[in-house]
Amino acid sequence: MQATIALAGNPNSGKTTLFNALTGARQHVGNYPGVTVERKEGLCSVGAHTAHIVDLPGTYSLTAYSEEEKVAREYLAQERPDVVIDTLDASNLERHLYLVVQLLEMGLPLVLALNMVDVAKSRGMEVDAEKLSELLRTPVVPTIARTGKGKQDLIQRAADLAQQPVNQTPLVISYGADIDKALLEMQSLISEGAFLKNYYNPRWVAIKYLEMDEDIIAKGRAVNPDLSDRLTAISARVAAHLEATLNMDPESMIADHRWGFIRSIIQQGVITRSNDSDRLYLSDKIDMVLTNRFAGPIIMLAILYGLYQVVFAYSAAPVEWVEGMFGWLSDTAAALLPPGMLQSLVVSGVIDGVGGVMGFVPLIMFMFLGIAIMEDTGYLARVAYMLDRVFKAFGLHGSSVMAYVVSGGIAGGCAVPGVMAARTLRSPKERLATLLTAPFMNCGAKLPVFALLIAAFFPANEALMMFGITLLAWMGALVAAKILRMTIIRGESTPFVMELPPYRVPTFRGLATHTWERTWQYIKKAGTVILGISILLWVIMTFPGLPENKTAEFEVMRQHVAASYPEAAAQELANADEGAELSDQAQALRGALAAVDSQEAQAALRNSAAGRIGGALESVTQWAGFDWRTNIALVGGFAAKEVVVSALSTAYSLGETDPEEYQTLSQTLAKDSSWSPAVALALIVFTMFYAPCFVTVVCIAKEAGSWKWAAFSVIFNTAAAFILAVGVYQMATLLGY
Amino acid sequence: MRTICLRSMEQKQGGTIKTVKANGELGRRIRDMGLVPGTRIKVQGRAPLYDPVALRVGDFTLTLRNNEADYIDVDVE
Ligand SMILES: Nc1nc2c(ncn2[C@@H]2O[C@H](COP(=O)(O)OP(=O)(O)O)[C@@H](O)[C@H]2O)c(=O)[nH]1
Ligand SMILES: [Mg+2]
Numbered sequence: 001m002q003a004t005i006a007l008a009g010n011p012n013s014g015k016t017t018l019f020n021a022l023t024g025a026r027q028h029v030g031n032y033p034g035v036t037v038e039r040k041e042g043l044c045s046v047g048a049h050t051a052h053i054v055d056l057p058g059t060y061s062l063t064a065y066s067e068e069e070k071v072a073r074e075y076l077a078q079e080r081p082d083v084v085i086d087t088l089d090a091s092n093l094e095r096h097l098y099l100v101v102q103l104l105e106m107g108l109p110l111v112l113a114l115n116m117v118d119v120a121k122s123r124g125m126e127v128d129a130e131k132l133s134e135l136l137r138t139p140v141v142p143t144i145a146r147t148g149k150g151k152q153d154l155i156q157r158a159a160d161l162a163q164q165p166v167n168q169t170p171l172v173i174s175y176g177a178d179i180d181k182a183l184l185e186m187q188s189l190i191s192e193g194a195f196l197k198n199y200y201n202p203r204w205v206a207i208k209y210l211e212m213d214e215d216i217i218a219k220g221r222a223v224n225p226d227l228s229d230r231l232t233a234i235s236a237r238v239a240a241h242l243e244a245t246l247n248m249d250p251e252s253m254i255a256d257h258r259w260g261f262i263r264s265i266i267q268q269g270v271i272t273r274s275n276d277s278d279r280l281y282l283s284d285k286i287d288m289v290l291t292n293r294f295a296g297p298i299i300m301l302a303i304l305y306g307l308y309q310v311v312f313a314y315s316a317a318p319v320e321w322v323e324g325m326f327g328w329l330s331d332t333a334a335a336l337l338p339p340g341m342l343q344s345l346v347v348s349g350v351i352d353g354v355g356g357v358m359g360f361v362p363l364i365m366f367m368f369l370g371i372a373i374m375e376d377t378g379y380l381a382r383v384a385y386m387l388d389r390v391f392k393a394f395g396l397h398g399s400s401v402m403a404y405v406v407s408g409g410i411a412g413g414c415a416v417p418g419v420m421a422a423r424t425l426r427s428p429k430e431r432l433a434t435l436l437t438a439p440f441m442n443c444g445a446k447l448p449v450f451a452l453l454i455a456a457f458f459p460a461n462e463a464l465m466m467f468g469i470t471l472l473a474w475m476g477a478l479v480a481a482k483i484l485r486m487t488i489i490r491g492e493s494t495p496f497v498m499e500l501p502p503y504r505v506p507t508f509r510g511l512a513t514h515t516w517e518r519t520w521q522y523i524k525k526a527g528t529v530i531l532g533i534s535i536l537l538w539v540i541m542t543f544p545g546l547p548e549n550k551t552a553e554f555e556v557m558r559q560h561v562a563a564s565y566p567e568a569a570a571q572e573l574a575n576a577d578e579g580a581e582l583s584d585q586a587q588a589l590r591g592a593l594a595a596v597d598s599q600e601a602q603a604a605l606r607n608s609a610a611g612r613i614g615g616a617l618e619s620v621t622q623w624a625g626f627d628w629r630t631n632i633a634l635v636g637g638f639a640a641k642e643v644v645v646s647a648l649s650t651a652y653s654l655g656e657t658d659p660e661e662y663q664t665l666s667q668t669l670a671k672d673s674s675w676s677p678a679v680a681l682a683l684i685v686f687t688m689f690y691a692p693c694f695v696t697v698v699c700i701a702k703e704a705g706s707w708k709w710a711a712f713s714v715i716f717n718t719a720a721a722f723i724l725a726v727g728v729y730q731m732a733t734l735l736g737y
Numbered sequence: 738m739r740t741i742c743l744r745s746m747e748q749k750q751g752g753t754i755k756t757v758k759a760n761g762e763l764g765r766r767i768r769d770m771g772l773v774p775g776t777r778i779k780v781q782g783r784a785p786l787y788d789p790v791a792l793r794v795g796d797f798t799l800t801l802r803n804n805e806a807d808y809i810d811v812d813v814e
Contacts, residue, residue, distance in 0.1 A: 065762055065765055092795065092796040093796075094795045095771050095795060095797060251760070251765070252764060252768060255765075255769075256774060259771060284793075287781070287782065287791075291782060292782075293782075293785045385800050388800075389784060389789070495763045495802070496789050496800060496801060496802045496805065497763070497767055497769075497770055497801055498799070499770070499799055500791060500799070502797075502798075
């Protein structure tokens with residue numbers, strides 16, 4: 001039989017590290033049904049057997065307020081793992097025992113991993129594992145998850161317990177006379193009625209009724225409304241009594257007694273300290289500088305700015321390699337395939353489309369590495385702490401900063417992992433507001449658009465413009481969040497009761513996993529959605545082709561042009577090899593013919609499905625100064641913002657231009673009479689705020705749990721962006737730009 | 738010894754929690770982290786805009802907004 005072992009524990013107890021140490025590469029990441037909580041599973045050998053290990057979400061308690069807690073509790077109660085391993089931080093034992101007590105009250109077969117004994121030791125603490133084991137009547141195994149020390153022993157103890165389940169009687173704590181009496185009464189009612197029998201032990205169910213746990217009460221009401229109501233009545237009676245006599249509710253009473261129980265255990269000499277407990281740990285000393293009221297914000301800005309610098313400096317070369325590779329691929333395909341529809345589809349549709357996105361992979365990867373470093377060292381929690389006051393003013397939470405930063409708060413992220421990063425927020429309202437506004441940040445795909453327009457119209461102020469654009473994105477996102485939180489997602493803010501984990505040196509494996517998981521989401525997007533969209537775009541920009549008579553007209557024009565030059569020039573051009581030196585005459589002829597080709601391409605595009613859509617939108621978009629060609633680009637940009645530049649360059653018939661090779665396109669735009677700095681500004685604003693890209697929209701639907709919100713983000717953002725763009729264009733025009 | 742609200746505690750000031758009046762989600766979160774009567778705490782620092790406040794509770798550091806600290810009374814030495 002394969003034993004199932006669940007890993008439980010507080011956040012930052014080293015659970016994931018332990019899970020990795022136990023399972024190695026044999027793991028699988030999925031999701032719990034219906035919620036966005038990750039479910040990690042893996043296999044581990046114990047002697048001749050294999051154990052199935054499940055990494056539960058990190059929780060401080062099982063009170064079931066957050067999704068994580070609900071998932072963990074539901075899993076423990078319903079899927080009944082053979083053994084639960086609870087990971088404890090030995091350097092912070094007292095707090096970690098709160099979860100232990102709750103697990104013991106549920107009556108689960110438990111093994112405690114007393115982790116981070118090295119950290120405890122370095123802080124001058126020694127935890128007596130045997131004594132702890134004796135007092136809790138539960139096996140305790142000291143471990144150092146980082147090095148794998150103790151993991152064999154741990155898994156062996158767990159496997160033994162799974163093989164020979166001892167009759168585990170749930171831990172019974174006294175909650176004071178009033179509650180204890182009520183518990184007994186409720187317990188016998190529950191046992192008699194076999195109430196919620198498959199789930200939990202009777203005393204535990206009774207405790208949950210006293211705690212007025214909505215989840216359990218709803219379950220109880222569904223199976224036996226009568227009994228459930230009787231239990232609720234008892235619970236209400238106790239609550240009224242406690243309120244009258246002690247001015248307390250049962251829930252706090254129960255929590256206080258649990259903590260009392262934990263203190264009584266600690267006081268029996270479980271921890272030996274060779275240091276004064278008020279002593280400042282290294283982590284606190286670092287905090288005195290990094291979160292200092294004056295130095296803190298300055299250092300934070302410096303770190304974020306430094307990250308930005310390093311990422312762009314180091315990713316430049318790899319970005320070039322990847323682009324070079326796609327360039328080579330594109331040339332090779334062009335050489336292998338005969339000219340025509342198929343070649344055009346493969347080269348312009350597939351390779352350039354996907355290549356444009358893939359080119360950003362190194363940049364995105366460096367960005368995520370930087371963010372992973374901030375996260376794994378514990379610095380990001382400090383950023384949330386320092387910025388919470390600002391975010392709170394806009395109806396968000398300090399932890400929202402993470403989603404914003406990943407989405408491109410420091411220009412160059414990606415909204416897909418950014419929206420997912422909003423998971424760390426516990427309150428649904430703040431989470432929703434965060435994930436709806438995070439796509440306003442300047443992701444790596446919007447950057448080429450800005451770079452193009454800045455190069456064309458504001459070449460003297462590049463750095464300033466980029467800085468302004470970043471600032472504008474933040475302002476837009478925060479203001480939008482405030483509006484949302486004051487209107488359709490109104491509600492109380494979540495408590496900021498948050499742990500500041502001690503600073504730690506990140507592990508290579510931790511960084512690699514964090515970086516790769518997010519980068520992979522971005523690559524997947526390029527491989528699937530962008531591929532499909534590129535082909536679709538190619539189709540609507542190619543079909544329907546020009547009617548015969550139009551094509552013939554251009555052919556006639558070409559002949560006219562050729563006829564106006566001497567015969568010798570035409571001959572020379574027809575016979576010349578590629579790259580051969582041409583006479584002035586022949587060169588002029590080639591230029592003239594290319595001009596006709598370009599006119600034909602423009603006419604074809606105007607006639608294509610995309611051109612017609614763009615033209616139809618012109619009557620509205622002219623208010624923001626966008627012509628039909630810009631409209632095509634923006635419609636394409638809904639698929640993926642990367643498409644905006646490449647579609648513009650096609651529309652200006654420069655052939656397929658790589659998103660990064662915007663030089664020539666920017667010169668064209670600068671010279672074009674339908675463009676002006678006003679249009680450029682309006683387009684920058686519109687690109688920044690309009691509908692998130694398709695993949696992000698799918699992601700929003702998943703994370704928000706409904707397509708309604710995904711549709712909302714498309715409509716709301718586009719409308720807001722359009723209003724802003726019109727405002728900017730009209731203002732700038734008035735001012736004479 | 739006197740009892741004051743956690744919000745008005747000063748930097749580096751220590752004390753023992755006397756009462757926690759919060760209930761509902763906030764109350765649960767506060768108690769889950771071990772902020773219950775009898776717990777010793779010390780104000781570790783405050784964020785640049787004076788809110789939230791960082792507390793040392795036992796062997797770890799916890800942050801809390803000022804309007805949440807209002808629910809906690811502390812016996813300070
Ligand atoms: N020194 C030391 N560090 C550890 C130990 N176990 C985990 N860590 C580190 O603690 C941090 C948090 O670990 P993680 O596994 O992500 O915790 P989780 O939140 O419980 O999944 C990481 O930086 C780990 O490298 C340990 O036994 N000793
Ligand atoms: Mg983890």
